[in-house]
Amino acid sequence: MLQQTPVVRVLPVWHEWLKRWPTPAALAGEPAGEAVRAWGRLGYPRRALRLHAAAVAITQDHNGKVPDTYPELLALPGVGGYTAAAVAAFAYGRRETVVDTNIRRVHARLVSGTALPAPALTAAEMRLAASLLPADDGSSVRWNAAVMELGALVCTARAPKCTACPVNDLCAWRAAGEPPPSYVPKGQAWHGTDRQVRGAVVAVLRLAETPVPPDMFFREPADLGFAPAGIGVPLAALHRLNSAPEQLERALAGLIADGLAEMHDGGYRLPA
DNA sequence: GATGCGTGGGT
């Protein structure tokens, strides 16, 4: 849930999940579509799909217990290098080189003297992080947590709180006069994109209690008569986008291809 | 290595 999503937005959903599915086996025992529904508006819903798949793998291959080693974690669906290291370190107390966006930024400023880390994680960054990691397990876990928190709360991407920084006298970026970034991060386009349409379609499927006929997506709301219960609002939002039919086609095909949707009784629904 | 993939709070 925390992948590319702020902690404060994750917390309430996370609590609900753990209440409903206290164990991997509990989640694995339900359809993947239920995971997508419970995901709510966290974004990147295929993460919900992969989390469900991970629960299935843990139930089948790990006797229902989340594995405690980096390579085993890395093999789970939706778990990459960062998540595998973070779980091994923070859940199991292991010494792992945890490198997330916060740690990358702290290292870039404090050590490398640049405003921002490189656009993508580099081998040099991994070597630097590994070289800074304390030798014993307990200290390494504290170090990972501390650097991550420093980046999240003080050494923030925009408007860093340098005057409140406990290590500002060690900061290479500050010492260099806080030079600006050497490149401009290119933001993701959103308005009018396939991605926006896809998000609106998933919003409809998430609230639908029965399969949604293609007409509901492709025809004007006025021509539809009535919509299945509950999806009036997201359906109106989708049509407000005024997207081209080809765009809707691509969104629906993409959702099917990704396993986020399936056809049933001539309509689209989340995987059951 | 580059791309596609959501959403909402902060500035």
Added chain:
DNA sequence: TACCCAAGCAT
């Protein structure tokens, strides 16, 4: 109001 950007991953 726009734009930034957030505990990344898979292909």
